[in-house]
Amino acid sequence: MPQNPLLLASSSRYRHELLSRLGLPFSSASPDIDESPLDGEAPENLAIRLATSKARALASAYPGHWIIGSDQVAALPDGTLLSKPGNYENACEQLSRSSGRSVNFLTGLALLDASTGKLQSSCERFTAHFRDLTAEEINEYLRKEKPYDCAGSFKMEGLGISLFRQLEGQDPNSLIGLPLIALTDMLRAWGRNPLLEP
Secondary structure (H helix, E strand, O other), X not given: XXXXXXXXXXXXXXXXXXXXXXXXXXXEEOOOOOOOOOOOOOHHHHHHHHHHHHHXXXXXXXXXXXXXXXXXXXXXXXXXXXXXXXXXXXHHHHHHHHOOOEEEEEEXXXXXXXXXXXXXXXXXXXXXXXXXXXXXXXXXXXXXXXXXXXXXXXOOOOHHHHHEEEEEEOOOHHHHOOOHHHHHHHHHHOOOOHHHOO
16 A cells, blocks of 8 residues: 655754654754734644644645644743744843743744644643843854854754753654654554554
């Protein structure tokens, strides 16, 4: 029985690199959705809604595909959202606010069968406990890594790991943007096992 082709609903090079680890052939396309949070929307609900919206946005253009949508929301303990900073000033402010605190990273994941409309979704929580960071440390980190396209203003797979005193969660890949353990569970539930791929 032929396999449904996989489509990653993202133009993120980080998610592309992560999905490549499973050894499954896939293509990717960028969905066009409004990522603005709704009034009073909980971070976990926002992450799942955006992941699902990304997958559904490409369903009509890619019938017959299994579409993978993922989106990450970073939130301080008081619920304040940390977006992609975009520039040095915003990143410096985010890391200053995160210093000495625990930041929750909520990564929504959706797997949509575009031919049937069947959907699986979940949200992976990962907590990053930041060290007490000096202004000099923050400045040097941003100068070296320039993580301006990353939620929370760091790249965990690079020098950003040195910002933390502890990481807490089930799947460290979710902190980069695509929870591979949960995705493998979803694929296996629909009869596709990366370990048994030809």
